[in-house]
Amino acid sequence: MNQKLDLELISLTKRYGATVAVDAIGYHFSAGTYACLLGPSGCGKSSTLRMIAGHENISDGSITLGGRDISHLPPAKRGTAMMFQNYALFPHLSVRDNVAFSLKMSGVDTATRRARAGEMLELVDMTALADRLPAQLSGGQQQRAALARALITKPDVLLLDEPLSALDPFLRIRMRAELKKLQRELGITFVHVTHGQDEALALADEIVVMNDAKIEQAGKTRNVFDTPKTAFVARFLGSHNVVAMPDGMIAVRSDALKVTPVEAAKLPGTITNIEYQGTHVALTATVPGKQEVTALLSDKEFFGNPKDLGEAIGLDWQAEAAHALAR
């Protein structure tokens, strides 16, 4: 991809009075990456996105895009475009006029404007609905219109603020596939804010996990998921057990746990819950220190050697499956 269009955050800080919403974070997004900013609400991910977009002033630090400092440029001059959480389509304009809005603002003549808007609507498969008003569209259609509107400015970076949160679960999965496809086709950087870890894992090439105004961990999605560095990351991404062992906290993936006889195991436990999940069985056990640990066993594994509630078991894992945690 085009090396020149990397997006970089340099000790980016946002303060609201005495509270620090974003605390000197730094990250380098390579051009053409699909990146997710992931974290619980109030972790500073939305503020970060809004600072990149230029809708929020920067308290400290800077943002560069393609080596150009864009920290204090107006939103439209940055080479970024934003897709808003509720899509923010202009309710009084047709879909076509919404998409063509930025061209109208820059004084492009009507014919060119309509043609370009037409191309964009074709890209998101909305040609048939071009003359509708936003209120006459479904959530998914509104999202496509908003996408077309953001993309018509030919941005180098598309910023998406919880783009799927307003959709029902079924549509959410379909739209996320479309987002990913679109990003691959366009080859531009997408920065996507979400609090849903499944969404982040499904979409992102890289994820940036934020907590308490700081980046907890960032990197290639698989690396972050496979080797969480803190208890927060392990818990937030899910499918991990965070266990306090004599030599410190570790994270072990639920599907890396094996049920063994008590004597041979790293941890003894008592089964407190068995949950059948179709392809898998989730087996929850209490282990010393009143901790709960969940083992995800394949149905064959479990029903080949069924267990009962209250039964004493041993839990074991391969040494390399455990990751020592910082906190």
Add this chain to the structure above:
Amino acid sequence: MRNNSVIGWLLAAPLSLVLLVFLVAPVAMIVVVSFWGATEWSIYPAFQFDNYEFLLTSNVTFRVFFNTLKYAAITWVFTLLIGVTVAYYLAFHIRSQTWQVALFLLCTIPFLTSNIIRMISWIPFLGRNGIANSTLISMGVIDEPLEWLLFSDFSVILAFVHLYTLFMIVPIFNTMMRIDKSLMEAAADAGATGWQTLWHVVIPLSKPGIMIGTIFVVALVMGDFITVRFMSGSQSANVGRMIQNDIALLQYPSASATAVILLVTVLLMIGTLLRFVDIRKEL
């Protein structure tokens, strides 16, 4: 079902009754009387078109109606400009809701005094030896007192604007407050300047409020007689003054006919306005 419809009628009855007694009946009365006849000393029931014929063929009627429309149009322009500006400032530039409410209440404070008092208090200010003239003279801007400050179209319109701007501010502020703030950001994201955002986003979305404010102001100015009387020093006339004069001379049929024509004019204007914007979705 039967029971429900009875309850429905009962629920609608009190308001219908109030409207019937206090709106429909008086208007019907005015319409009826407008066809009556009158002599210098009496009025008599009749069904004749004399009043209308006299009004619609009189040059004076047209001049007075034109004057009334002129007041309404100029007042509308000024109240609209001030209304949009104030509402925009309150809705988009005041960040804290406490301040928004405080400043909004500040706008309504003049309304705690009576119309007449607010109107009359302009007189010492604008008069020949009033504050405005003496200040301008002492500043050396003018040598002679300005004659057109008081008892002129200027003072009439000034008073109208002063009295009725709030009726423009309130509905416009109300619609502007409902505009999603992210639309402003979306406009900025699309490269719109402040003015472009105002013209292409804020104003179109404030149209219902503008329309409601317009109806208030137009209806108030068209029906007014006291402001014109005081502020023009009885030198200008509008339709309200014409009706008032007729009533003073006990020419009720003629006054009624004028009132009916005024009512029809205002209804036509409002009807036309409503064709442009659907205000029902704002109410």
